Amino acid sequence: DTEVTQTPKHLVMGMTNKKSLKCEQHMGHRAMYWYKQKAKKPPELMFVYSYEKLSINESVPSRFSPECPNSSLLNLHLHALQPEDSALYLCASSQDNGINTDTQYFGPGTRLTVL
Amino acid sequence: KQEVTQIPAALSVPEGENLVLNCSFTDSAIYNLQWFRQDPGKGLTSLLLIQSSQREQTSGRLNASLDKSSGRSTLYIAASQPGDSATYLCAVRTQGGSEKLVFGKGTKLTVNP
Numbered sequence: 001d002t003e004v005t006q007t008p009k010h011l012v013m014g015m016t017n018k019k020s021l022k023c024e025q026h027m028g029h030r031a032m033y034w035y036k037q038k039a040k041k042p043p044e045l046m047f048v049y050s051y052e053k054l055s056i057n058e059s060v061p062s063r064f065s066p067e068c069p070n071s072s073l074l075n076l077h078l079h080a081l082q083p084e085d086s087a088l089y090l091c092a093s094s095q096d097n098g099i100n101t102d103t104q105y106f107g108p109g110t111r112l113t114v115l
Numbered sequence: 116k117q118e119v120t121q122i123p124a125a126l127s128v129p130e131g132e133n134l135v136l137n138c139s140f141t142d143s144a145i146y147n148l149q150w151f152r153q154d155p156g157k158g159l160t161s162l163l164l165i166q167s168s169q170r171e172q173t174s175g176r177l178n179a180s181l182d183k184s185s186g187r188s189t190l191y192i193a194a195s196q197p198g199d200s201a202t203y204l205c206a207v208r209t210q211g212g213s214e215k216l217v218f219g220k221g222t223k224l225t226v227n228p
Contacts, residue, residue, distance in 0.1 A: 042218035
């Protein structure tokens, strides 16, 4: 099983809403990632969890709040977003047991629209 | 700061043609380089990963090469098919700093039947 799943596939929210994105993998990977991708741009790293601890925060605004409840799950809590936060949000995971060979596997993404 | 460039930005070829996609990076102190495929509105599919000590990797009709000293990688696709149409992204994992993946902007490939 080399699958990373993400829910929901699409999300439309207002600027005052609170919502969450979910990501799950059952490959035994110990690193999980959130990326943001705007149209016709490459993915940009937001957060990295390694062994369930936040290891990288790429200076992301506090209206995005990540959570890693266990080694298989990764959430991204959203609150008071702006229209410019509309994007494809990608989750990825990797084994994190050897940086030279560490392949990241991506989920299908959640298409977020902020009204 | 690592910068990754992909040329061309878009490429259109007839079915059956062999083609090469290019990727260059400015900082040769990398752990690995990874090629991905992305279909419109979808996630990324990992195609090949080349470790910094390797020169090339092959998977089916795909062959990726790495020349770390010159900061270049190529992705060779043999006997292209319409199903190969997608955006191809290369990404490098750089030593030092946050060691994150830095992506190029991608090459949009169209294979015409």
